[in-house]
């Protein structure tokens with residue numbers, strides 16, 4: 001229904017545009033296009049943001065192109081971008097968010113608009129206002145220990161040779177990366193994301209089994225591979241775009257992949273243990289050669305999953321979960337008994353690394369203990385349960401206790417030090433006492449680095465063995481876990497993280513594809529019945545997960561205003577007109593929108609920063625020095641772990657934060673967000689635009705245009721360290737900062753009020769989110785300022801975005817967008833990014849996997865899948881420091 005309406009609306013707009021009065025659209029510069037297809041062929045490339053940037057550099061800060069008959073005006077002029085995004089009362093650009101063309105697909109199966117995509121301001125305001133309270137600095141503070149705990153587990157997992165916290169959910173990803181790395185080395189064509197090669201590797205019939213131990217993660221691979229071979233989808237690609245290839249996340253995998261999981265055995269002992277682990281994984285491999293995405297989902301996500309999650313999360317069980325034995329989902333295979341939460345609690349320790357003589361201050365100790373930081377497992381905070389990244393309700397009995405030593409523990413050379421008792425199935429700790437850890441982890445932290453061989457990069461700064469890891473994948477999963485745990489109070493064991501991540505990646509890719517081809521609604525249904533069925537299945541699974549979270553909210557009952565966790569805030573949202581609490585139908589799309597918004601934004605931002613630092617070793621070295629200065633670096637030659645960071649550390653690292661700013665400038669993950677459609681004649685810069693035209697403030701072009709930045713393609717963190725370092729050039733924004741003229745019949749789009757290059761105004765994000773959105777304007781506030789304030793006000797100089805070409809007003813740096821629909825999760829996201837980098841860079845030296853073919857090749861592998869990411873993942877060589 002909504003798709004039919006979309007089509008109707010499109011043709012109405014088209015007719016109005018063709019037959020209606022003439023506007024300035026014809027004067028807007030832009031690339032010539034095909035009379036029928038417009039510029040579709042040019043943007044039908046996975047890195048279409050690069051095409052947009054090329055056009056911006058050529059045609060300036062406002063240019064147009066067309067998708068078929070749909071005209072699109074792209075804005076990268078800082079002043080005009082702020083005006084388009086901002087919202088001063090009475091001067092707002094009347095517009096709709098065109099997200100419903102693509103984003104709703106990703107957030108719910110019913111086609112209902114969330115507040116993210118709705119044109120109903122009542123709905124948007126109600127949800128945004130409610131949710132904004134959840135992103136206050138107080139809540140970011142609460143989320144910090146959760147993020148830290150997961151990121152420490154990620155850090156631990158990057159060293160396949162080290163002892164590991166039992167049940168570390170990220171370790172499988174490392175092993176999978178290792179397998180892939182080996183396969184890449186044997187079959188170099190795989191590195192290019194060659195789908196055909198993937199097919200050959202896997203037998204070529206699309207029936208490859210999931211890689212051992214990959215579980216639902218591999219289902220994402222299966223779906224991606226499947227997409228590759230779907231002829232009807234290829235019609236869309238190859239028919240319209242010569243040479244276009246989608247190489248997203250092709251994860252070659254077959255049953256033989258299990259034969260050699262570890263590519264970097266640090267020594268003979270590890271080699272043999274690696275083989276042990278390997279064999280174990282082989283045993284865990286999905287047994288069915290026809291194992292596929294849909295098979296996984298349909299067999300492991302039951303219809304009553306909602307109730308299950310609700311009951312589990314609202315009533316934390318004291319019984320340790322045992323891994324799934326279904327043999328298909330692969331998550332926590334039967335051989336991977338997870339006993340982390342049952343490890344002997346050290347109520348004074350509060351954390352793996354901290355107990356190991358880490359000089360954590362008392363405040364930190366309290367905070368970490370309360371949040372369960374350093375717990376043996378993320379699930380520990382909820383009463384000592386184990387991690388179970390598994391599609392819930394797979395139909396297996398998860399309460400049986402399995403007393404079996406995890407193979408990872410045996411795989412590690414220092415396994416003897418990993419003394420976590422396995423499988424004692426009755427951990428009954430509170431959040432506080434569960435926040436302690438197996439002592440094995442302590443030793444893990446202090447004993448890694450013993451190995452010296454097996455470094456695939458042949459170098460590195462540390463003494464330990466290096467591993468090649470797909471860091472993008474680790475970060476996606478871990479920060480998804482942080483999202484559900486911090487914002488919904490659901491422990492990862494109760495959440496099918498891998499399946500959700502795989503499904504989200506799938507629907508986001510599809511949504512992104514629809515964004516580029518607006519006329520495809522009907523065409524897709526006719527030409528891609530099978531592909532659409534798969535995507536539909538992913539949507540349905542995701543809807544079930546969102547529904548489960550809805551059940552969690554309702555099962556916990558109404559909460560007083562003082563409870564500002566996201567789940568509680570959402571539970572209080574009322575319908576803007578009826579005043580009724582939102583029911584399932586109303587709230588599920590909102591939950592989906594929030595999860596989508598927080599899913600891969602932070603994780604990909606971290607991945608891009610790591611990429612930039614891996615490609616710029618001097619900058620990385622300088623970050624290490626800075627971390628060392630604060631005791632946050634594991635020093636070479638010492639076994640002692642670094643001090644655990646506290647929240648206050650984060651803004652006190654100017655160089656690291658400059659690197660983050662610079663990485664987010666060059667690679668703004670939400671690069672193409674903020675697509676809007678004007679609904680009445682509107683001035684955009686010097687041009688009056690007719691209704692129906694899409695106006696697109698393109699963050700990627702804004703951040704990388706030669707009109708806005710000096711040497712935009714050079715990674716220069718220093719530009720953020722100099723206050724007033726703006727370039728002398730003032731060619732940006734100048735022409736279009738004449739704000740506020742409201743001609744008769746023309747809505748004012750020249751709102752002005754864009755406060756300089758970037759003011760360092762600092763809002764608390766909690767109120768700032770609401771105020772920025774509901775109070776309108778906000779154009780004078782730095783897009784980063786709110787989070788800076790929430791985190792302790794980073795250097796004001798950094799907030800000014802030096803090195804730009806200023807003078808015309810507006811902002812040339814807004815990775816979190818700006819104005820009424822700017823990022824709600826900015827403070828949370830930035831905290832996650834900073835924490836991740838402190839934890840990872842304090843423990844590892846990162847280099848690009850040579851298999852990537854160098855920095856330029858990685859940059860060429862950038863794809864826009866609603867967020868900017870690296871096709872096939874970002875493989876880094878992680879060398880433990882110490």
Ligand code: HEM
Pocket residue numbers: 115116117128593594595597598599601602603605668669670673674675773815816817820821822823824825826828829830833
């Ligand atoms: C570094 C990480 C992040 C970046 C770079 C980022 C960036 C952005 C951008 C550019 C937008 C505007 C999109 C548009 O106008 O269409 C946005 C919106 C949004 N973001 Fe983030 N984001 C990040 C993390 C998060 C996190 C962790 C959450 C938590 C849930 C979140 C929640 C949201 C929400 C709810 C919106 C929609 C606001 C609205 O429509 O009113 N973001 N984000």
